[in-house]
Amino acid sequence: MKVREIMTSDPATATPDTNLRDVAQLMVDHDCGEIPIIEDKTTKKPIGVITDRDIVVRTVALGKNPLELSARDALTSPATTVTPEADLDDCAHVMEQEKIRRVPVIDERGGVIGMVSQADIVRSARDRMAAELVREVSEEGQKVRR
Secondary structure (H helix, E strand, C coil): CEHHHCCEECCCCECCCCEHHHHHHHHHHCCCCEEEEECCCCCCCEEEEEEHHHHHHHCHHHCCCHHHCEHHHCCECCCCCECCCCEHHHHHHHHHHHCCCEEEEECCCCCEEEEEEHHHHHHHCCHHHHHHHHHHHHCCCCCCCC
C-alpha cells in the first residue's frame, strides 16, 4: 500500500509569520494536531512543523504569551517528510525512527500535498505493522518530537 492511498490531501498550512492563535485555530478548524510550516503559499515547501504540544511546551510552559508569538517561535525544524509513492512500511519506519506521530507528504517539487498520521497507518495497516509503529513511537523514555 502507498502513502497516497491513506494520506489526508491538501492539509492546512501556515508560514513562519502566522501568529500562533491562527495556527491553533487551523488545528481546531481542520481537527488536526500538526500544521506544516511552509516557506510560502506558492511553493508550499516545508521548513518545519508545529504541533499543539509544541505551542504548549515552547511558549505557555515557559511563561511566554502565545498570542504575541508566531509559528517561527514554536516550530520544529527541519520537517521530516515522505512522498506519496512511498510504501506504507517505509513511512511507518520513518515515523518509528524519528519518533513522530505525523508526517507531511511532499510532491516532486517538494511542496506539501498531504499528511499521514499514526492513526491513518493503524487504521489501514496490517496488525503487526500497526502494533510496531505504536510501540516504537510511544516507547517509554523517548521524547516525542511531534
